[in-house]
Amino acid sequence: MCRKGPQRGFRLVLRAQCRNRKHALRVLDMTGLLDDGVEQDPGTMSMWDCTAAVARTCIAQQQGGTAEPGPGPAPVEVRVDLRVNRASYEFLREALRSGAGSPLRLCCRDLRAEDLPMRNTVALLQLLDAGCLRRVDLRFNNLGLRGLSVIIPHVARFQRLASLRLHYVHGDSRQPSVDGEDNFRYFLAQMGRFTCLRELSMGSSLLSGRLDQLLSTLQSPLESLELAFCALLPEDLRFLARSPHAVHLKKLDLSGNDLSGSQLEPFQGLLQAAAATLLHLELTECQLADAQLLAVLPVLTRCARLRYLGLYGNPLSMAGLKELLRDSVAQAELRTVVHPFPVDCYEGLPWPPPASVLLEASINEEKFARVEAELHQLLLASGRAHVVWTTDIYGRLAADYFSL
Numbered sequence: 001m002c003r004k005g006p007q008r009g010f011r012l013v014l015r016a017q018c019r020n021r022k023h024a025l026r027v028l029d030m031t032g033l034l035d036d037g038v039e040q041d042p043g044t045m046s047m048w049d050c051t052a053a054v055a056r057t058c059i060a061q062q063q064g065g066t067a068e069p070g071p072g073p074a075p076v077e078v079r080v081d082l083r084v085n086r087a088s089y090e091f092l093r094e095a096l097r098s099g100a101g102s103p104l105r106l107c108c109r110d111l112r113a114e115d116l117p118m119r120n121t122v123a124l125l126q127l128l129d130a131g132c133l134r135r136v137d138l139r140f141n142n143l144g145l146r147g148l149s150v151i152i153p154h155v156a157r158f159q160r161l162a163s164l165r166l167h168y169v170h171g172d173s174r175q176p177s178v179d180g181e182d183n184f185r186y187f188l189a190q191m192g193r194f195t196c197l198r199e200l201s202m203g204s205s206l207l208s209g210r211l212d213q214l215l216s217t218l219q220s221p222l223e224s225l226e227l228a229f230c231a232l233l234p235e236d237l238r239f240l241a242r243s244p245h246a247v248h249l250k251k252l253d254l255s256g257n258d259l260s261g262s263q264l265e266p267f268q269g270l271l272q273a274a275a276a277t278l279l280h281l282e283l284t285e286c287q288l289a290d291a292q293l294l295a296v297l298p299v300l301t302r303c304a305r306l307r308y309l310g311l312y313g314n315p316l317s318m319a320g321l322k323e324l325l326r327d328s329v330a331q332a333e334l335r336t337v338v339h340p341f342p343v344d345c346y347e348g349l350p351w352p353p354p355a356s357v358l359l360e361a362s363i364n365e366e367k368f369a370r371v372e373a374e375l376h377q378l379l380l381a382s383g384r385a386h387v388v389w390t391t392d393i394y395g396r397l398a399a400d401y402f403s404l
Contacts, residue, residue: 029079030054031109052088054080054106055095062102075103079132081110089120096127110163112137118147125154134402135163135199142168145183152190163199163401165226184210192217199251199401201226211236212243221248224401228282229256237266246273250404255284255310260292268299275302280399284338285313285355290320297327306331310338312393315353318342318371325378325389336388342371 033050058078084092096106108128113121113136121138136155143151148166155164191214200222207214207230215222222245230236232254240246252274259267271278281303288296293316300306309328316324321339328334343349345363353361375389 024073025076026074027077027079031079031081033081047083048085048088051080051083052091054078054082055088055091058095058102058104058106059091059098061104062098073103075105077105077107079107079109081112082106082108083112083114084124085114085116086120089116089124093120093123093127096124107132109133110135110137112139113141114139116141118143118150121151122154125151128158130158131160133158133161135165136161137163137165137167139165139167145180145187149183149186149190152187156190156193159194160196161194162196163224164194164197165199165201166203166205167201168204184213188213188217192219195219198222199224199226201253202230203228203253204230206231207236208233209235212239215240215243215245218245221245223248223277224251224404225249226251226253226282227257228253228284232257232263234262234266237263237270241266241270241273246270248277249274250277251280251399251401252278253282253398254286255282256286258287259283260287260289264292264295268296271296271299271303275299275304277305278303279305279333279404280308281306282308282310282398283314284310284393285359287352287355288314288316289352290317290323293320293324297324301327301330304331305333307333308336308338308399309334310393310398312338312340312391313355313358314340315343315351315358316340318344318374321371321375322378325375326382329382329384334387336390338390338393341368341391345371 082092106129109132111124111128111133113124116124116138118141121141125136136158138151141147143166155161197218197220200218201224202214203226207227211227211230211232212235225240225245252270254267257263288311293314311324316339321342324337324339328337340358341363343353343358345367346353346358346361347364349361350357379385379387379389
């Protein structure tokens with residue numbers, strides 16, 4: 001996290017450098033200091049405020065610096081994770097543009113741009129150092145396929161990029177128009193330029209029947225793949241199970257895809273292929289009821305290295321959860337299970353219940369308290385009191401790929 005008042009700290013660093021050039025600071029690593037705002041310490045800045053403060057400091061140093069006799073000190077390379085939105089965009093762009101003559105040179109490791117117009121996103125990407133960036137994370141930008149085709153060549157120039165996250169860009173590969181097809185083909189061609197990509201997130205991009213085209217363009221196997229709410233078809237899951245990516249996956253997110261019908265069998269095949277490596281599995285709102293869970297359990301429990309399992313928003317009963325708890329005893333590394341409120345705890349629930357009902361309907365608190373107590377007792381009896389079983393989907397941040 002970033003403590004308040006970073007500008008003063010930067011100025012002290014620069015003064016120390018000027019006084020003692022023999023031992024001048026060359027690198028200031030501030031990566032990993034930003035948080036996502038969950039249970040944030042009130043004594044810290046938000047991730048957005050930190051980015052704006054760092055940018056303002058760089059601008060102030062450029063505008064307020066005074067020349068001294070002799071060669072000037074080499075600029076300090078400031079390694080940072082940047083979070084930018086409409087409010088901080090101008091500061092950050094100015095800081096990056098003035099970097100050539102500034103005593104501070106921003107070197108961005110991870111860029112997260114949220115709700116930023118396409119032209120502004122492109123402008124930032126053009127200013128970033130191609131040798132530093134390992135992640136680009138674009139969120140809530142409503143780019144669509146046309147927007148992606150504009151931005152992706154600017155992203156593809158970062159040859160060391162390991163993580164590309166495109167959340168809610170609303171790309172629909174199913175568009176029947178000629179322009180839509182041309183944009184998708186161009187996007188695929190640019191994706192083939194990445195040589196170091198290990199994580200890909202395409203949440204809410206409709207990829208029905210097109211997953212093979214997307215993944216076949218990549219030069220290296222992925223270790224983290226997020227395909228939440230992508231309307232995947234059985235053939236998409238079958239392709240993924242047979243692809244080189246499956247046997248390398250550490251993290252897989254299929255949230256929001258219906259796995260209850262014809263997708264269930266290919267999903268089992270995918271789990272079987274990824275069983276040796278999978279650490280994090282997110283299956284929120286996949287319409288998995290007890291029957292589907294019981295069918296999946298034999299292969300799910302073969303994922304011996306699994307640490308996290310997310311099942312929130314699925315219509316599971318207390319009996320189904322107890323079966324999962326008993327069978328997961330073989331998974332010695334399992335630490336967190338985010339489970340749904342059992343359907344037993346709802347009143348007058350329609351069947352099968354839509355995900356929206358499970359997420360919004362009221363539960364019987366007394367019944368759920370008994371469920372929690374029983375699950376806790378089962379964990380204690382099996383010697384797994386350290387395993388967290390919870391319905392708190394917001395308090396459990398998804399594991400970052402780079403921390404796996």
